[in-house]
Amino acid sequence: MSTVPLLQARDVTKHFGGRIACRDVSFDLWPGEVLGVVGESGSGKTTLLNCLAGRMTPDAGSVGYASAPSGVVDIHGLSEARRRLLTRTEWGFVNQDAREGLRMGVSAGANIGERLMAIGARHYGDIRGVAADWLDQVEIEPDRLDDRPTTFSGGMRQRLQIARNLVSNPRLVFMDEPTGGLDVSVQARILDLLRGLVTNLNLSAVLVTHDLGVARLLTHRLMVMQGGRVVEDGLTDQVLDDPRHAYTQMLVSSILPV
Amino acid sequence: MPDTSVHEGAYNYAYLDEQTKRMIRRAILKAVAVPGYQVPFGGREMPLPYGWGTGGIQVTAAIIGRDDTLKVIDQGADDTTNAVSIRRFFARVAGVATTTRTEEASLIQTRHRVPETPLREGQILVFQVPIPEPLRMLEPRETETRTLHALSEYGVMQVSLYESIARHGRISKSYNYPVMVNGRYIMSPSPIPKFDNPKLDRSPALQLYGAGREKRIYAVPPYTPVKSLDFDDHPFEIETWSECCAFCGSKESFLDEMIVDDAGKRMFVCSDTDWCQERQGHHQGQPSK
Amino acid sequence: MYVAVKGGETAIAHSLDLLADKRRGDRGIAELSLEQIDQQLGLAVDRVMTEGSCYDRTLAALAIKQARGDLIEAIFLLRAYRTTLPRFGDSEPLDTSRMVAERRISSTFKDVPGGQVLGPTYDYTHRLLDFSLAAAAERPDAPTAPAHTATSLPRVGDILEREGMLEPPPASTAGEAQDLTRQPLVLPATRPVRLQNLARGDEGFLLALGYSTQRGYGNNHPFVGEIRFGSVPVSFVPEELGFAIEIACIDVTECDMVNQFAGSHDVPPQFTRGYGLAFGHAERKAMAMALVDRALRAEELSEAATSPAQDEEFVLAHSDNVEASGFVQHLKLPHYVDFQSELVVVRALRAAVEARNQEAALRQAAE
Numbered sequence: 001m002s003t004v005p006l007l008q009a010r011d012v013t014k015h016f017g018g019r020i021a022c023r024d025v026s027f028d029l030w031p032g033e034v035l036g037v038v039g040e041s042g043s044g045k046t047t048l049l050n051c052l053a054g055r056m057t058p059d060a061g062s063v064g065y066a067s068a069p070s071g072v073v074d075i076h077g078l079s080e081a082r083r084r085l086l087t088r089t090e091w092g093f094v095n096q097d098a099r100e101g102l103r104m105g106v107s108a109g110a111n112i113g114e115r116l117m118a119i120g121a122r123h124y125g126d127i128r129g130v131a132a133d134w135l136d137q138v139e140i141e142p143d144r145l146d147d148r149p150t151t152f153s154g155g156m157r158q159r160l161q162i163a164r165n166l167v168s169n170p171r172l173v174f175m176d177e178p179t180g181g182l183d184v185s186v187q188a189r190i191l192d193l194l195r196g197l198v199t200n201l202n203l204s205a206v207l208v209t210h211d212l213g214v215a216r217l218l219t220h221r222l223m224v225m226q227g228g229r230v231v232e233d234g235l236t237d238q239v240l241d242d243p244r245h246a247y248t249q250m251l252v253s254s255i256l257p258v
Numbered sequence: 259m260p261d262t263s264v265h266e267g268a269y270n271y272a273y274l275d276e277q278t279k280r281m282i283r284r285a286i287l288k289a290v291a292v293p294g295y296q297v298p299f300g301g302r303e304m305p306l307p308y309g310w311g312t313g314g315i316q317v318t319a320a321i322i323g324r325d326d327t328l329k330v331i332d333q334g335a336d337d338t339t340n341a342v343s344i345r346r347f348f349a350r351v352a353g354v355a356t357t358t359r360t361e362e363a364s365l366i367q368t369r370h371r372v373p374e375t376p377l378r379e380g381q382i383l384v385f386q387v388p389i390p391e392p393l394r395m396l397e398p399r400e401t402e403t404r405t406l407h408a409l410s411e412y413g414v415m416q417v418s419l420y421e422s423i424a425r426h427g428r429i430s431k432s433y434n435y436p437v438m439v440n441g442r443y444i445m446s447p448s449p450i451p452k453f454d455n456p457k458l459d460r461s462p463a464l465q466l467y468g469a470g471r472e473k474r475i476y477a478v479p480p481y482t483p484v485k486s487l488d489f490d491d492h493p494f495e496i497e498t499w500s501e502c503c504a505f506c507g508s509k510e511s512f513l514d515e516m517i518v519d520d521a522g523k524r525m526f527v528c529s530d531t532d533w534c535q536e537r538q539g540h541h542q543g544q545p546s547k
Numbered sequence: 548m549y550v551a552v553k554g555g556e557t558a559i560a561h562s563l564d565l566l567a568d569k570r571r572g573d574r575g576i577a578e579l580s581l582e583q584i585d586q587q588l589g590l591a592v593d594r595v596m597t598e599g600s601c602y603d604r605t606l607a608a609l610a611i612k613q614a615r616g617d618l619i620e621a622i623f624l625l626r627a628y629r630t631t632l633p634r635f636g637d638s639e640p641l642d643t644s645r646m647v648a649e650r651r652i653s654s655t656f657k658d659v660p661g662g663q664v665l666g667p668t669y670d671y672t673h674r675l676l677d678f679s680l681a682a683a684a685e686r687p688d689a690p691t692a693p694a695h696t697a698t699s700l701p702r703v704g705d706i707l708e709r710e711g712m713l714e715p716p717p718a719s720t721a722g723e724a725q726d727l728t729r730q731p732l733v734l735p736a737t738r739p740v741r742l743q744n745l746a747r748g749d750e751g752f753l754l755a756l757g758y759s760t761q762r763g764y765g766n767n768h769p770f771v772g773e774i775r776f777g778s779v780p781v782s783f784v785p786e787e788l789g790f791a792i793e794i795a796c797i798d799v800t801e802c803d804m805v806n807q808f809a810g811s812h813d814v815p816p817q818f819t820r821g822y823g824l825a826f827g828h829a830e831r832k833a834m835a836m837a838l839v840d841r842a843l844r845a846e847e848l849s850e851a852a853t854s855p856a857q858d859e860e861f862v863l864a865h866s867d868n869v870e871a872s873g874f875v876q877h878l879k880l881p882h883y884v885d886f887q888s889e890l891v892v893v894r895a896l897r898a899a900v901e902a903r904n905q906e907a908a909l910r911q912a913a914e
Contacts, residue, residue, distance in 0.1 A: 018810075084409060084411065085409075103417070107424050109420070109424055110420045114414075114417050117416035117420065118411065118413025118416070122416075122489055122490050123489060124423055124491050124492050128424075146424045146425070269631060298731040302630045303728065303869070304627065305627045307623065307872065307873035307876065308869060308873030308874055309873040309874040309877030310873060310877055333881045333882075333884045337555045337556075338555060338881055339881075340881070342556050342559060343559060346556075369880075370884050388877070398860075399860050400734055400860060400864070430892050432885070432888035432889050433888045434885075451885065451888040452888065453888070474731075514883060514884065515887055529887075
């Protein structure tokens with residue numbers, strides 16, 4: 001059992017011009033945990049995610065990651081080389097728009113195989129085999145292996161993006177509205193898929209969403225953000241069943257009954 | 259005849275001034291010290307247009323001396339117009355001996371081919387390079403490709419080869435075929451046919467590559483490993499022909515296909531004119547001054 | 548009957564003779580003199596000097612004559628010659644506030660100290676072909692009112708800057724000047740390097756990019772703060788003397804654009820600048836350059852850089868028309884060996900497809 005958090009955020013703060021995007025965000029993420037960050041548009045959750053994942057540099061605060069080979073590192077103190085390597089091996093990032101996380105101009109197989117090729121895999125047949133396995137795991141038809149994502153539906157592209165990230169067995173996955181913009185039935189299947197993968201692979205994740213249903217289904221703990229600050233946090237079920245902060249209460253009560 | 263005479267006397271040996279030559283030589287030394295790495299250099303405006311060999315010309319001009327014997331080829335031939343033009347340029351500004359025989363040359367400037375005759379220690383092969391960046395068509399931004407080389411992040415290149423196999427059943431790149439130099443840098447060998455790639459591997463000669471418009475010089479020192487990229491189960495292969503050369507009968511050289519008449523009749527001839535002449539037993543004239 | 552491709556030398560010599568003949572044209576027509584080109588095609592001379600990076604009207608005129616009016620070819624000639632010239636140092640930065648201006652206008656205010664001096668410009672002409680120019684006729688003398696030249700015109704920019712309304716000009720980097728004709732372009736580039744690249748850049752390319760910003764591809768709400776054209780002294784400090792002497796007077800066109808106000812967490816909003824400079828009288832070039840200069844400052848000013856004109860690498864890599872012309876036209880060189888390689892591949896692929904189809908047909912027949 002680990003005694004060190006996998007991810008440690010301390011007072012992460014970022015502003016754009018005069019506008020505060022997120023302020024003083026702190027938390028610990030432990031191995032196997034899925035942390036949800038919820039809030040409406042403009043709450044700062046995506047900016048926070050980008051700061052955590054090393055895509056943006058915070059104006060204040062720090063983000064520490066416990067790397068398996070090297071111990072705890074300060075994400076923003078790393079050299080670009082190391083950070084990029086981390087991103088390709090121990091981490092994954094699932095974008096809301098799958099096009100940003102895929103190479104649209106190459107086949108599904110190439111997309112999945114890239115991380116393997118980047119670390120030296122050189123047997124076409126083997127790479128292809130692993131890619132085919134992953135297509136299966138993310139429930140994409142095997143005969144789509146050589147098709148380009150431009151011919152895929154939104155849901156399929158998202159599943160491909162997930163496979164592309166997971167092929168390198170990452171320990172930590174960042175997800176930005178992974179089911180945003182998809183049809184409800186498609187969303188449901190992808191959420192099921194993600195839940196299965198997270199459990200089976202013992203993944204840790206930070207998941208940003210505005211959809212409380214997604215949060216309920218996938219996350220263990222929840223942080224509620226409003227205007228750049230965390231206004232409430234706790235176990236997901238507790239926060240959603242018994243919200244303390246007025247904003248959280250408003251969010252929970254705003255869910256339209258079917 | 260155009261009168262450049264008033265200014266002719268003002269041109270330094272081999273056209274470039276000594277400072278410029280020194281700058282280029284320093285770039286060459288850096289390049290030789292880091293095989294396959296593209297060294298930026300302060301390329302000068304030359305009297306030939308960009309894209310027509312200004313990089314190769316600057317490299318040659320920086321290292322050529324009165325004792326050299328220069329051979330210039332384009333598409334493997336000494337008598338294509340571009341090769342003729344460049345050879346004339348150096349004959350005029352450097353007063354060197356020139357030759358069409360690979361064996362006699364100390365310095366060979368080439369566009370798009372490696373001579374068929376194996377090179378010796380002490381010879382220098384200068385390649386004209388249009389696009390020095392092997393990743394350019396996969397990633398147009400120089401800021402990004404520079405980073406990829408620095409971090410050895412070559413996944414994108416392997417992906418493009420994978421994709422070629424997935425789409426065509428084979429790696430379909432036929433010229434400018436990317437290579438790994440000294441196990442560290444991926445390099446563009448210039449638009450030579452892949453047929454010529456094996457000649458680069460551990461060649462006894464010094465290979466210098468000059469890109470004038472993009473302002474990069476790179477090098478492969480003698481006896482350096484140069485490996486064409488591939489997959490273990492799709493190994494690198496060179497072109498073959500069922501025909502042989504119509505003039506000399508060679509079955510081992512790169513053949514040009516010529517359309518001979520209106521009916522589309524074809525003839526295959528060695529692209530390397532010197533090689534073909536040698537095999538036919540025609541020796542070229544003595545090195546000319 | 549196939550004839551081996553030989554005699555390349557002879558073919559080239561014939562080609563050069565034909566070219567020389569074309570260049571001279573009909574021997575019965577008077578030959579152009581360099582003075583005629585300089586005087587009566589002066590704007591062509593200005594462009595060749597600017598993009599050739601060499602202020603010498605006679606050389607530029609010679610290049611234009613040799614290039615038969617192809618300005619990009621003339622620019623190439625001038626640059627190739629410039630490479631061979633010895634350098635003895637860098638001048639002091641031009642002080643355009645000391646300009647003896649033949650023309651000075653501003654669009655930001657109706658009137659400015661020193662006045663709006665229209666000077667010689669096509670701006671107020673009607674674009675009607677003047678057939679009286681077809682014959683060399685006696686022209687009346689120059690207008691009796693003396694050309695209004697003004698010195699020491701206060702800059703519109705300075706006035707705005709004093710109120711804090713316009714960002715100050717960047718600090719001087721003289722002495723750290725990088726010379727793009729002697730060192731390769733390194734990206735990301737500093738603003739001085741970008742400006743140098745743009746000054747040498749193709750007018751058409753910059754014009755199109757500048758235009759694109761106005762049409763929404765990275766709009767930065769430009770106003771012409773000031774355009775001035777006239778002659779400026781060039782000063783140089785020779786080592787032997789240790790003080791500055793004026794070695795020449797050159798004509799330049801300068802454009803200061805006043806653009807969208809920015810502001811950050813720490814700095815209150817103020818207008819921002821775009822800058823353009825060209826040799827001779829070249830307002831279109833200076834203005835286009837200023838628009839693109841400002842567009843390329845997007846990142847510096849925390850603006851989203853989404854358009855081609857704001858893409859530093861795209862703009863700076865493709866602005867040089869001598870490079871562009873060379874590479875585009877190099878496609879005329881023989882490429883038959885590479886083409887041959889492609890033929891081999893394509894034939895093999897087609898053969899593979901053919902074989903697969905035959906196999907499939909056989910299998911079907913067997914069923």
